[in-house]
Amino acid sequence: MSQKIIYFARDLLEQGEDFVIAKVVDTKGSTPRKKGAWLLMKKDGTTQGTVGGGRLEAETEKLCKEVFQTKEKSRLHHFKLNTEEQDALDMGCGGDADVLVQYIDAAHPEEFVEEFNLETTAYIFGAGHVGLALEPVLRYINFKTIAIDDRAEYANRERFPEAAEVKVLPDFKHSFDEIQTDENSYIVIVTRGHMGDYDVLKDALKQKSAYVGMIGSRKKNAMLFDMLRKEGYSEDDIARVHAPIGLSIKAETPEEIAISIAAEMIQVRAERS
Structure with missing residues (x-):
């Protein structure tokens, strides 16, 4: 085909x-x-x-x-x-x-x-409120979903019964040690804190992917981008990041934020097609 x-x-x-x-x-x-x-x-x-x-x-x-x-x-x-x-x-x-x-x-x-690999994989780093709201939405629009967190009480089958995988990491400093991404991978960073987001982002920019999105305010993201520059990341690297994540629809609740993220991912996938 x-x-x-x-x-x-x-x-x-x-x-x-x-x-x-x-x-x-x-x-x-x-x-x-x-x-x-x-x-x-x-x-x-x-x-x-x-x-x-x-x-x-x-x-x-x-x-x-x-x-x-x-x-x-x-x-x-x-x-x-x-x-x-x-x-x-x-x-x-x-x-x-x-x-x-x-x-x-x-x-x-x-x-x-499944047979023709039409699904694209969404790696959701952060199994809190936003991750929990986002996972079923992405699954509904034909993303294979993998929920990831460093807390077993959040990343578990009770909370994500239909996700393709649920992973518990020892910490976010080694987010991709057991993950092999490709050009059809979508990386969503919605951990519970700035440094968790930063640890995932540093490694995410070293991986193949179609999309990298990170939650947070413009001020917080600008701070993290400055940290990336000091570590030698280029402007082209930083330009890959969709941050603040999601389309601008004035989303406030986790469910609304999930919709905005999913919409942005649909847009990226359609433009790649």
């Missing part, structure tokens, strides 16, 4: 729109596209991607439209791409292609999201 289709599928899921995916899962002999070719169809019949064009494409699109009616979760279809056999598609390729057609329900996309 191409990155373009991945982002397109993720946008549809965020909008709550069902769709159908057709994928070439196996081929034999000469075929227009090999294993890994994809076609995504929206409910209005518009498509992204291709399984090979010609009669194969036309038959696959017909099957996709039928699946919108039946909502059948998945079915494998075998196509003979030759001109000799009675049940073949009258194509000159001569090979065979197996195409799996799947209905994706936007309300329950878990298997699809």
Whole structure:
């Protein structure tokens, strides 16, 4: 699946729109596209991607439209791409292609999201009031959530029953010792104090990530940024940090702050797409 289709599928899921995916899962002999070719169809019949064009494409699109009616979760279809056999598609390729057609329900996309890594990971450093309010919101908009704190009474399964992971650190000075981030990682820093935020931030700026956001007033953040400069961090490093975190919506309560952070993360993810 191409990155373009991945982002397109993720946008549809965020909008709550069902769709159908057709994928070439196996081929034999000469075929227009090999294993890994994809076609995504929206409910209005518009498509992204291709399984090979010609009669194969036309038959696959017909099957996709039928699946919108039946909502059948998945079915494998075998196509003979030759001109000799009675049940073949009258194509000159001569090979065979197996195409799996799947209905994706936007309300329950878990298997699809997991299989194709559509989820982005949110590392929430700080399991207090804001972290607790933020985690379910991010999970609802297809972030894999990891709640992290240095206090077991805050970072536990009772408070975060549906998070992908809950981690308790000995302290925030070694926040990333057991964490491997990547370009799809979103780092949220909402610990209970300035120095906890600073300890996480120092290490966060050494990691790969799509987003680094830190809670706090402009005055507090300016102080921490000055500390970073004294430690040799560049202006480009500091410019990576979204601080104060979240979109400016005059949020005050933990729940409102959570909404503002989630909105900013959606914006960053959409701009990257």
